[in-house]
Amino acid sequence: MRRADRLFRIVEYLKARREAVTASELGEELEVGVRTIYRDIADLKASGVPLTGEAGVGYLLSSNYVVRPLLFGDEELETLALGAQMVQSWADPAMAQAARKALDKITAVLPDSLGDSIRQSTCFSYPSSGKRPLQIDFTSLRRAIRTQHLVEFQYVDLAGSETTRQLRPLGLIFLAPVWIVAGWCELRQDFRNFRVDRIRRMDVLDAHFDLENGKTLADMHQQCEEEFLDQQRS
Numbered sequence: 001m002r003r004a005d006r007l008f009r010i011v012e013y014l015k016a017r018r019e020a021v022t023a024s025e026l027g028e029e030l031e032v033g034v035r036t037i038y039r040d041i042a043d044l045k046a047s048g049v050p051l052t053g054e055a056g057v058g059y060l061l062s063s064n065y066v067v068r069p070l071l072f073g074d075e076e077l078e079t080l081a082l083g084a085q086m087v088q089s090w091a092d093p094a095m096a097q098a099a100r101k102a103l104d105k106i107t108a109v110l111p112d113s114l115g116d117s118i119r120q121s122t123c124f125s126y127p128s129s130g131k132r133p134l135q136i137d138f139t140s141l142r143r144a145i146r147t148q149h150l151v152e153f154q155y156v157d158l159a160g161s162e163t164t165r166q167l168r169p170l171g172l173i174f175l176a177p178v179w180i181v182a183g184w185c186e187l188r189q190d191f192r193n194f195r196v197d198r199i200r201r202m203d204v205l206d207a208h209f210d211l212e213n214g215k216t217l218a219d220m221h222q223q224c225e226e227e228f229l230d231q232q233r234s
Contacts (some may be wrong), residue, residue: 006030007218011061011180020058029200061117072110075105077117080106092138130177131196135143141181141196144204145169148184148211154201155194163187166196168209191220 009030014021022168023037030037041059046049053059072080080103087099107115136153144151168184178195185192214218 003040006032007044010037010040010044011065014051014059014061015063015065018063020053020060020108022058023055026059070115074117076122077114078121081118081121082125089125089127090176090179092142094139097140106164123128126204128177132178132195134197134199136196136199138179138196138203140204141169141202142172143180145171148209150205150207150209151202152205154200156200162200165192165194166205167192168215170220172196182217182220184220191223 026037027034050062057088082098084103088096156162156166167185170183173180
């Protein structure tokens with residue numbers, strides 16, 4: 001690995017983590033010795049990269065630091081272009097517009113040769129007839145998740161039965177061709193998943209919910225993992 005590539009990987013690795021990373025861990029990740037990492041860290045600090053920490057303790061990178069210039073390989077650029085197209089095909093108009101803007105911003109700061117890789121991508125995603133029509137405002141649901149507001153809606157299950165639910169929405173899952181909202185159901189007092197295309201007449205309530213222990217997205221993931229392991233054992 002070239003030294004320039006290694007320095008970039010160190011910054012990239014540290015930026016993805018919130019806890020201090022030791023030189024030993026960095027050396028193992030990059031397959032170089034600890035002394036090499038110490039020299040690289042010193043060079044990065046000297047060049048103005050906002051690193052804190054010291055040998056034997058670990059290193060942290062400021063969360064506000066922006067990696068410049070953007071360096072991507074052909075596979076990464078093709079993946080970004082395809083991902084943005086898939087969002088435009090399957091998400092709501094606001095998210096589709098955000099995907100276009102994000103890709104435009106990335107393209108604008110890339111060298112011309114790399115920008116051409118995005119513009120001339122040979123992988124595509126188009127809207128499908130299998131896309132389920134929604135009867136609610138998907139953008140409002142996404143915002144309710146971010147702002148931690150309860151939502152109330154009518155839900156029609158596979159048998160056609162309709163119930164009124166109040167949900168602490170925690171996340172959205174895309175299982176093509178449908179979207180699923182995951183959250184804490186106030187009626188069942190447990191985690192539940194609801195197909196968004198089966199939701200009717202949704203209202204975002206004024207009531208704000210706090211992330212309580214046992215009712216967070218992380219708790220839901222843990223419960224799903226435990227249930228999966230139980231099924232594997234049985």
